[in-house]
Amino acid sequence: MKVIKIFSQLLLVLILSIIGYSIVQEDNPIEVVKGNLSYKPIPFILEKTDDTICKMLIHSYYGSSQAITKNGDTYFFNDIGCMMIWLEEQPYKESIRLWVYTKDTERWLNARLAHYTTRDKTVVGYGFGASERELKDSISFKEMRVRMLKEEHLLNPKVRKRLLKNRY
Amino acid sequence: MSSLLLNTNIAIFLLAEWIVWFVLLIAFGVTVYILKKWDFQSYTPVQYRLEKYAYLVMVILIFAFSMKFILLPYFIFTMDKISDIVPGAMCSAGVISFNHYGMKLFFIKLLILLFLMVWLMINHYDLDAKKYPWFKLKGWLYLVIFLLISVELYWDYAFFNDIDIHKVLNCCSTLYGLLEGVNPLPFGLDKTRLLILFYLLYIMIVLSTFGKQYFILSIGLILFTIIGYYSVLYFFGTYIYQMPNHNCPFCMLQKDYYYIGYLLWGSFIGGLFLGVTTIIANLVLGIDIQKLKILMVLLFTQFIVICSLYVAIYYIQNGVFLEPVKVEMVM
Amino acid sequence: MIELIELNRYYDTQRERFYALKDINLTINRGEFVLLNGVSGSGKTTLLTLIAGMDKPNSGIVIIEGEPIIKLPDQHLSKFRNQHIGIIFQHYNLLENLSVYDNVATPLIPMRLSLKEIDKRVKESLEIANISHKASSLASSLSGGEKQRTAIARALVTKASIILCDEPTANLDKANREIFLKILERLHKLNKTIIVSTHDPIFNDLDYITKIVHIVDGKIAK
Numbered sequence: 001m002k003v004i005k006i007f008s009q010l011l012l013v014l015i016l017s018i019i020g021y022s023i024v025q026e027d028n029p030i031e032v033v034k035g036n037l038s039y040k041p042i043p044f045i046l047e048k049t050d051d052t053i054c055k056m057l058i059h060s061y062y063g064s065s066q067a068i069t070k071n072g073d074t075y076f077f078n079d080i081g082c083m084m085i086w087l088e089e090q091p092y093k094e095s096i097r098l099w100v101y102t103k104d105t106e107r108w109l110n111a112r113l114a115h116y117t118t119r120d121k122t123v124v125g126y127g128f129g130a131s132e133r134e135l136k137d138s139i140s141f142k143e144m145r146v147r148m149l150k151e152e153h154l155l156n157p158k159v160r161k162r163l164l165k166n167r168y
Numbered sequence: 169m170s171s172l173l174l175n176t177n178i179a180i181f182l183l184a185e186w187i188v189w190f191v192l193l194i195a196f197g198v199t200v201y202i203l204k205k206w207d208f209q210s211y212t213p214v215q216y217r218l219e220k221y222a223y224l225v226m227v228i229l230i231f232a233f234s235m236k237f238i239l240l241p242y243f244i245f246t247m248d249k250i251s252d253i254v255p256g257a258m259c260s261a262g263v264i265s266f267n268h269y270g271m272k273l274f275f276i277k278l279l280i281l282l283f284l285m286v287w288l289m290i291n292h293y294d295l296d297a298k299k300y301p302w303f304k305l306k307g308w309l310y311l312v313i314f315l316l317i318s319v320e321l322y323w324d325y326a327f328f329n330d331i332d333i334h335k336v337l338n339c340c341s342t343l344y345g346l347l348e349g350v351n352p353l354p355f356g357l358d359k360t361r362l363l364i365l366f367y368l369l370y371i372m373i374v375l376s377t378f379g380k381q382y383f384i385l386s387i388g389l390i391l392f393t394i395i396g397y398y399s400v401l402y403f404f405g406t407y408i409y410q411m412p413n414h415n416c417p418f419c420m421l422q423k424d425y426y427y428i429g430y431l432l433w434g435s436f437i438g439g440l441f442l443g444v445t446t447i448i449a450n451l452v453l454g455i456d457i458q459k460l461k462i463l464m465v466l467l468f469t470q471f472i473v474i475c476s477l478y479v480a481i482y483y484i485q486n487g488v489f490l491e492p493v494k495v496e497m498v499m
Numbered sequence: 500m501i502e503l504i505e506l507n508r509y510y511d512t513q514r515e516r517f518y519a520l521k522d523i524n525l526t527i528n529r530g531e532f533v534l535l536n537g538v539s540g541s542g543k544t545t546l547l548t549l550i551a552g553m554d555k556p557n558s559g560i561v562i563i564e565g566e567p568i569i570k571l572p573d574q575h576l577s578k579f580r581n582q583h584i585g586i587i588f589q590h591y592n593l594l595e596n597l598s599v600y601d602n603v604a605t606p607l608i609p610m611r612l613s614l615k616e617i618d619k620r621v622k623e624s625l626e627i628a629n630i631s632h633k634a635s636s637l638a639s640s641l642s643g644g645e646k647q648r649t650a651i652a653r654a655l656v657t658k659a660s661i662i663l664c665d666e667p668t669a670n671l672d673k674a675n676r677e678i679f680l681k682i683l684e685r686l687h688k689l690n691k692t693i694i695v696s697t698h699d700p701i702f703n704d705l706d707y708i709t710k711i712v713h714i715v716d717g718k719i720a721k
Contacts, residue, residue: 001379008375012384015368015391022356107268208570211505213557216569220555223573295572 029057036072041099041108044076051078053086054124061101063122063129065111068097080111081126081155084148100130107132116144119154119163127154127163170329175253177246178328181239188235189321195228196314203307208300222303226291229310232317233284240277241430244421254331260418269327276320282441283313289445289460293453302453352402354394359403365391366399370472373443377461382450389443396436396471404475407482408432412490432474439467501527501550501661501692506559508545508717519545520717523559527694529660532687532707535696537714543696546714547663550694551584552576563661581609585654589666591646593653595639599630602638603652610657620656628652628682644675651682662686664695676701 029050033042044066049058052075058064065083067075070092077083080100087093098111103120111130115138120129128144139147147153154160172178198221206218247260254263264270287309294302353362369392376384397417406412408420408428420429442464449455483489506523509516520542527533535543548554549561552568561569568579593602603621612620625631630648633641638649647667654662664683668676680701687693687707695702702708713720 004375004379005381008372008379008381008384011368011372011375012387015365015372018361018365018368019355019357019391022358022361025356211558211560211569216555216557219570295574298571298575300572 031055031076033074034072036068036074039068039072039097041066041068042074049076051082051124052076053082054078056123060123061106062103063101063120065098065100065130066108068099070095079122079124079126080116080128080130080144081122081124081148081153083111084145087145088149102130102132105132112141114141115139116141118144118147122154125153125155127160170331172250172328172331173325175250177242177249181242181246182324182328184235184239184242185321185324188232188239189317191228192232192314192317195225195232195310198225199307199310199314203304203311206303206307208303222300225310229284229287229291233281233288236277236281236284240281241434243274243277244418248418248422250331260421261416263331264418267327267330269323269330273320273323273327276316276323278437280313280316280320282444283309283316285441286445286448287313289449289457290453293449293455305452353398357398362395362399363403365395367472369395370468373468374465377443377446377465380450380456382447385443386447389440389447392468393440400432400436400475404478406490407478410482410490428474432471435467435471435474439464439471442467500529500562500564501525501694502560502562503546503550504560504562506546506549506556506561508542508549508554508556518717520549520556523719525712525719527692527710529692530687530690531692531709532683532705533692533694533710533712534702534708535694535712535714536698538698541714542717543714544665545717547665547694547696550661551586551663552580578609581606581657583659583661585657585659585662587647587650587654587662587664587667589669591650593638593641593646593649596637598635598637599625599641599645599649599652600634602649603656606653606657620658621652624652624656627655627685629678642675643670644672644678647671647675647679648682651679655686659691661692661694664693664697666697666699667695668697668699668701680705 029048030044031050031052033044036042044058046059046061047057050056051058056078058076058078063079065077065080067077067083067087069075069090075083075086077086083098083100087096087098090096099108100111100114101107102109102114109130109132114130114132115134116128116130117135117138118127120127122129126148128148131138152159154163173182202218202221202225205214207215244260247263250263251260254266264274287306290302290306290309294300294306353359357365369388373385373388373392376382376388401415401417405416405420406414408425409416417433418429419425420432421427422429442460446457446460446464449457449460479489503523503525506520507518508520509518511517523546535546537543545554549556549569550563552561552571555569560567563579564583566579568576571579594605597605600621603624604617607617607620622631625634628648628651630645630652633645633649638646641649647670668679671679676699683693683695684705684707
């Protein structure tokens with residue numbers, strides 16, 4: 001009986017060592033996932049996936065977004081603002097599927113169909129919060145994209161002052 | 169209301185769930201009454217009546233456990249049947265992940281079955297002890313079970329009602345398939361380490377069970393739940409399907425694979441449940457149940473043997489192992 | 500020892516509450532021979548049923564050998580009754596399609612004894628009850644007295660320390676009653692606690708009766 005007990009304790013140590021070693025040895029964060037030909041949003045692993053633009057680890061689905069190119073390459077973003085920056089650099093923009101995680105219905109939605117409020121506290125700070133339902137003062141995807149390109153977001157101090165004073 | 173609710177299998181399933189819930193509602197009312205007034209030391213008419221009612225609750229719960237035991241595989245069978253009529257889904261995997269109720273519903277069903285098993289175990293030893301020392305414990309446990317079953321009933325309806333047969337569902341290759349750039353295995357493991365852990369954990373569980381090391385057994389069971397699941401999904405399952413890229417926990421429940429999934433997952437889940445029950449019996453009741461331990465080990469052994477046999481048979485037939493799936497990480 | 504404390508058994512009808520037994524307090528020591536006397540419907544059988552654990556009171560306690568048997572879960576109560584109490588019913592309650600031997604052996608099934616032990620006990624009980632010569636006969640072919648003696652053997656086979664008899668002589672002729680009384684005397688000498696519920700006057704003259712309890716309308720008359 002004593003032998004059994006010692007053996008099982010040794011096995012526990014061995015198993016935990018293998019697991020510990022694997023965790024430590026684990027590969028670098030994921031930046032892109034290839035082959036996503038369903039063009040559906042991927043339930044990517046939090047804390048292990050990087051924002052394509054700012055290279056920050058994505059800690060929460062809230063405010064995050066994904067872009068899937070025609071060949072199935074999927075890119076991840078902490079903030080819809082980052083995705084707009086990235087999108088600007090891409091050819092064939094209309095063929096790229098864009099997904100955003102909504103704050104009200106808590107699910108992935110076609111980013112082009114979502115509504116965006118402009119004064120939200122987002123991860124990077126651009127201020128565009130996506131929702132499925134149209135809210136008071138929310139804007140369309142098109143307008144949000146234009147504002148991002150014109151730098152009319154919360155990271156711009158002048159715009160920030162104006163937005164937060166509710167004059168917009 | 170979705171027209172899918174009129175499907176025969178679904179209608180039978182929901183009706184059965186309602187009946188079980190209804191009798192459990194009676195047991196719930198009786199249990200609340202018993203818990204409020206129970207005083208075993210008393211010899212009054214009220215106490216004698218409560219002791220009789222306790223038997224009613226016991227009979228109802230035995231009935232509920234039997235029904236839930238049957239309804240779980242029937243639920244999976246029903247989803248498999250639905251996959252034939254909805255586009256895109258090749259097996260229950262697509263159906264169950266259609267909406268956010270699916271997986272939650274599946275897990276709550278497993279949880280309920282586990283809790284019922286624990287309740288029956290506590291009840292057995294409570295009666296055996298003559299003075300009902302765990303009466304209130306099992307009473308409160310039952311209230312939790314009833315709450316879960318009520319939530320389950322709502323999710324049953326919501327899940328099936330929300331399925332739109334005109335929408336294309338995902339098939340398992342979309343849900344479980346390996347994409348380049350993704351390692352689906354937990355703890356950053358690769359296949360080799362996963363398999364090593366698979367067998368080591370089994371040995372550790374067996375040794376710690378007979379060595380009465382319940383702390384080690386608890387850790388073993390938790391890890392084996394994760395490692396066992398992923399091992400079947402990303403290794404042994406491919407030998408069942410004889411396709412290196414077919415990763416699905418549900419397809420093996422189909423006729424094409426001789427319904428081996430029921431035996432395989434049944435052994436796995438049964439072993440886990442018995443393991444948890446054994447630990448609770450020991451830590452909460454202070455009782456060592458030899459029969460449960462032996463049955464648990466037998467179930468896990470059956471699980472290991474089935475998994476290993478598929479690999480062995482494939483190797484014997486083909487002389488090689490299945491081509492390992494490449495997983496490419498993009499840094 | 501058997502203790503009955505504040506025992507009540509009643510039935511609620513639409514009009515009233517009918518008490519089969521009311522405020523029964525009784526102590527019976529080991530080895531006593533107790534006679535429960537009373538007219539038909541006075542509550543004697545109900546009292547015996549409660550002592551046997553075959554019914555539950557509405558209030559009060561039945562304690563046998565220190566065990567409050569009414570509180571026991573069914574599986575324990577059945578086991579207790581099997582091991583400690585032998586019952587001789589008014590209408591015998593034999594299994595008609597089985598032999599005398601098998602009828603007597605039946606209570607030993609839950610005890611999981613070896614076949615050798617079962618055989619030994621059955622033969623001993625048949626001997627005490629003076630029915631050994633009919634061991635292989637079917638119960639349906641027995642006379643009233645023979646059935647009664649089979650019932651006695653069955654009550655003894657588990658080596659129960661308490662024997663309960665409910666109107667044991669009701670269906671017997673004079674000769675068989677005499678035989679029955681002799682057997683009872685033998686059991687009394689074996690230090691069994693015997694409780695007999697009867698309104699047969701033949702018991703009134705027995706000198707080994709230690710206690711007579713008169714029951715009138717569900718109460719113990721003083």
